[in-house]
Amino acid sequence: MVLDIPLSPRTGKLLGRLFPFLALLLLYFPLSYVDVLCHEMGHCLLALAQGGTCTGIVIRQEGGEALANSYLVSFGGWLAQYVLALAVVLLSRALEPKSFTARSVVVLIVLFNLMGPPTYIASLHDDSFGALQVLEATGVGLNVSIVLLEGAAAVLFVVGGYVSWKALSAYLSDIFGWMESKRSSQAALVLIAVGVPIVLISSAILNGPEPQFSFEGSATFIALIFSFALVIIPPAPPSWRGTNVGPSRAALAVIVLLFIETQLIYFFVVPITIPIPP
Amino acid sequence: MRRIETLAVVLAIVLVLSTTVYFVVPSLLTKPSPSVCSDGTYDPQTTFLTNDELGKPLYNLTYAQNGVQQNGLYYSFTSNALSWIKSNTPSSATFLNLWDYGKEITGCTGRTSVVSNPSAQFIALGFTKNVTERDSDQAVADISTALYTTNVTLSQSIASKYGANYVLVTTEDGGFKAPVYLQLLGLKSTDYVTPSGEAFNAADWTSLGQQTVIYKLLAGQTVIGLPQVYSDAYVKIFAVG
16 A cells, blocks of 8 residues: 555645655654664674673664674674665565565665765774774784775775665655656765765764764754755656655554654663673 | 554554653653752752763753853762762862763862863763863873772872862763773773673673772772762762872
């Protein structure tokens, strides 16, 4: 079942372009928690795999922290994010989800987890600082370690950007059925090459380089996503009688409820420690 | 399909209601007033910010010092300790403590804290956001050394260097915060402690960690030259003598 928004010429000019992004925006918050949990679980799993320790995961307003220790623990968070993105890409190829909600979840997870880690790696703070120490301990020297990390970040940004571009391009083609595929591809490229770095860098400057929950980052994200919708997505032609431009009513209800849940968690529940049994 | 959608909506409603009943309502009902910082004898302003890492209310603190407005944080779990300080220490007393508690010691009690802000070196490690003021690298490192060293004599000489009359430690100093300060001092934190939570837990400390001053103070061991003068579930205060 899809939400069939009757697109008059007027609503086609505005609502038809904004509504899918509003749904994406609401999904962004619960998926942020999934992303943070995945990142911290990655630290834990890598620590345990190396024979180290992981006693729990702490979720705070400003992000997460794994209570883990091992030689390569700093790399675990990013690794888990890439594994999650790869799994979601492979699953979506196999299952070919048709619903707006499923497609939106897929594209958001791909964007989060392919575009986020290169920024964190390049920051040389927190996990990146830990990774730098590991590299330096191999005896290659500080400058070479920095070059290696920044180089890895650049390669991952290009590769992740390419995969994200393809995923987003296909998504925009499906959601905005009146757009030509070439326009979808261009729109996706603009978002990947300009929009994502703006959000990630501004968020990193304001809040630090780890995955964060923040009003500043969210506000930047909201402003960018709506500007993008109005500037890059062309208005639907008057003849357009579109479907598949939003989640089903039930899915929308769940998305809104999960959004409310994440806000309650942010303001009233965290910090929480999730213990990992030995 | 419709059945699954209905079930999903019902589950989401149950989730939101459960969170509201178990977390939101109790949180709203148990927010205490920051009486220490609003008792009329001193004039700081406090506004509720959020719950801190121990789940206790954390307040924004604003006060005037020598005509200059100061901003900081007031951790309500230190409330009883701050009351004790106001009643039992001279107004000229100087406290040696992690910078985290410096502003509230000054803002809520009028006493002096050796450090009240992070240093540039501390920030460079990637910790602490949204604090714009800085104390010197030397002072923050010295205070960290005084608490996390295994050399009690060194602690005492640092206290003497800064004219500190009291040492204040909190249970948080022996939890997640410990590795941060050990890292600041260039030490491998796991040689000393692998915290299992926000609060001090003696079982988290290695045999080397158990030689540190902070461990001894929080574990209730006697430290020569630092007799305990105050203790509650969260804070311990020691006289430098």
